[in-house]
Amino acid sequence: MSRLSLEVSDVRAEALDVLLVELRRAGGGALEPFTPGAHLEIELPNGAIRHYSLTNDWRERDRYVIGVGRAANGRGGSDFIHQSLRRGAMLISSPPRNNFALDLEAASHLFVAGGIGVTPIMSMVRRCEAEGRDWRLVYAARNAQRAAFYETLRGFGDKVRFHFDDQAGTVLDARRWLAERPDGQHVYCCGPQPLMRAVREAASHHPAQSVHFEYFVAPAAEPPGEAADAVPRPGEFRVELRRSGLSLVVPADRSILEVLEANGVKVPFSCREGLCRTCETTVCAGEVEHRDYVLSTEERAKSKTMMVCVSRARSPVLVLDR
Ligand code: FES
Structure with a gap:
């Protein structure tokens, strides 16, 4: 499998406990192209292997930008990046892979993001906006200080609805946003497991191919796509x-x-x-x-x-x- 050698060209704070890390090809030159929703599998110097979504414009060929949230119960990846990763560090990465692609045939796109889950969606929003596609984003975070890309997203006006738990006094009610979906709309969700579960339930009566999820941690409960009455786990x-x-x-x-x-x-x-x-x-x-x-x-x-x-x-x- 081909691997890329990438140099950290910038590390900066994007929001409370969220860093943006800019990566360029070691020695210079164009990077492999990517499509919105893609991620990199990165080998960190501490030995951890983690997957991070690309947030930047898919037309940029000179850099990848990933967003990294500090995980409360992380397994060493986000802690390392927040505490130790500096400009000039070298990382080994896979080429971009995409398990969360935009469906370019969709009539419109509804994005539902929670916390750091906005990172792949940011890249998708950039493409929709650049190509004049019909899109909306509902973005939930604990508070505005933790909302990555807050200022950029505010610039999109009514297309973006923010939900901040501290102001609302409760978490986002995903059902409200999925209750009436126009024909041909596709839904894309990335965020904490309770949000993903709520969107999955709210969209359960919609065609499965029109609802897309990006998981970076395996759900503790039944995997998506396995109905509760699926055939029981076989033995040998x-x-x-x-x-x-x-x-x-x-x-x-x-x-x-x-x-x-x-x-x-x-x-x-x-x-x-x-x-x-x-x-x-x-x-x-x-x-x-x-x-x-x-x-x-x-x-x-x-x-x-x-x-x-x-x-x-x-x-x-x-x-x-x-
Ligand atoms: S090792 Fe990642 S899907 Fe199997």
Whole structure:
């Protein structure tokens, strides 16, 4: 997998506990292009691997800008960036990947952002605005001091509605914004889990392909797309590997990825939570129980690939291209 060597060219505060980090190609030169909603998978000098959305204009080829919120219960990524990352530091990154793309066929776009979840949406807003697309943003934050891009977003007038918990005395009621959706509108949501869950529930009667989510932490509850009455988690099943010729049993308490690793089959991985697509594997035969957060409804239906770090089998045997 190709990796990029990036130099930190700027680090600055965007809001309370939110930093913007500007990255440029080490040694200069154009960067790989990206589309709004894309993210980078970055290897931090402290060994942590994290995914950060690109917030800048998709036409810029000389820099990537990511927004990093300080996580209250972080696992070392945001703390490191807030405390130790300085201009001139070198980072290794994946090329931009996009699991949260704008649907350019949509008649209009409703963005629902919570906290640092505004970062991918900022890039999407920039494109919609540049191309004259019909868009609206509802942006919730604990207070105005923590709202990243507050001044920029205020400049868009009525297209942006802010919700600040401290002023409203309560959290955003997502149902209100999704109650009456015009035909052809697509919804995009990124933010804390309670907000994502509320939007998912409020949009449950809308076509699944018109509602888009960006997860950076796996939800604690049922994965999205798995109905409450989905087939129960199966126990043991077998994977047959077409290229390596192995036939392996996957116990109920281990992932396919773990079993492959234990048997010497190398599979690239990063998040191990179904969030990044790094472990995506071609399915040759068998029925998959998808538990990831990146495949679209169509991709799930076709089931040509699966994320072996989290997804499992509904059939007794899965045949994989490994
Ligand atoms: S390792 Fe990230 S989706 Fe599997």
